[in-house]
Amino acid sequence: MKTIFVLITCLFVSAAAFCQTFTLKSNDLGGQFTNEFVAGNFGCNGSNQSPQLSWVDAPDGTQSFAITMYDPDALTGSGFWHWVIVDIPTTVHELKKGAGDIKSNIAPVGSLQSINDTGYPGYQGPCPGEGEAAHHYLITVYALKTAKLGTTSSSTAALTGFLLGKQVLAKASLMVYCKR
Numbered sequence: 001m002k003t004i005f006v007l008i009t010c011l012f013v014s015a016a017a018f019c020q021t022f023t024l025k026s027n028d029l030g031g032q033f034t035n036e037f038v039a040g041n042f043g044c045n046g047s048n049q050s051p052q053l054s055w056v057d058a059p060d061g062t063q064s065f066a067i068t069m070y071d072p073d074a075l076t077g078s079g080f081w082h083w084v085i086v087d088i089p090t091t092v093h094e095l096k097k098g099a100g101d102i103k104s105n106i107a108p109v110g111s112l113q114s115i116n117d118t119g120y121p122g123y124q125g126p127c128p129g130e131g132e133a134a135h136h137y138l139i140t141v142y143a144l145k146t147a148k149l150g151t152t153s154s155s156t157a158a159l160t161g162f163l164l165g166k167q168v169l170a171k172a173s174l175m176v177y178c179k180r
Contacts, residue, residue, distance in 0.1 A: 020057035024141045024172040028052045028097055033137070033178040037125050044127035044180070050083065050100025055093055055141045059170045062090055062143040066164055068157070071126065073135035076117075081157030082137065083123045085113045086149045086164075099123075114155045121153050126178040134179035143170045 028037070028051035038046025053067060065088040074080035083100055085107060092108040099106040100123020102113050113121045128135040144167045151160050 022057050022170040022172045024055045024174050026051050026053050029176050033126055039125035039127035042127045046125050048125040049098050050123035052097040053095045058143040063147040064144045066142040069139045071135050071137050081117045084157050084160050087112045114153055130180050134177045137176045138173055140171050140173040142168050145169050
């Protein structure tokens with residue numbers, strides 16, 4: 001009887017170890033963006049700082065990470081990419097607040113920030129139009145099966161998204177809202 005109990009316990013513990021969920025978290029974000037993370041242009045007067053992000057339980061075989069921030073509600077017909085950072089080493093499991101400012105050198109060594117839909121690399125905070133319904137912003141971390149995605153600082157978000165789709169092992173997201 002003891003042998004059966006130990007066997008069942010080991011199977012349960014082993015299964016639990018394999019069932020960890022790849023998860024994205026932020027110490028800075030709740031359900032809505034605060035002014036600290038809102039754009040400081042396009043009619044908004046926020047501080048335009050990228051939020052702190054951290055992730056756990058990446059799948060085996062992960063060779064790098066990438067982060068994107070996308071607004072599907074932007075009145076462009078194709079949404080709006082606010083942030084694209086790729087080639088984050090597997091030894092890194094957090095982006096510090098402000099890492100999206102390429103001049104700050106806070107982003108992990110070896111990572112690459114390509115252009116957002118304003119045409120500049122780095123983070124562009126949310127700035128939905130006045131009177132519009134709240135926009136939802138999808139922040140996603142990708143666990144990738146390649147160490148280098150093969151993009152450059154001038155690669156478009158659409159191209160980067162296409163390449164991410166080809167290399168993704170797992171992804172985890174946060175949804176944050178903003179309204180003016």
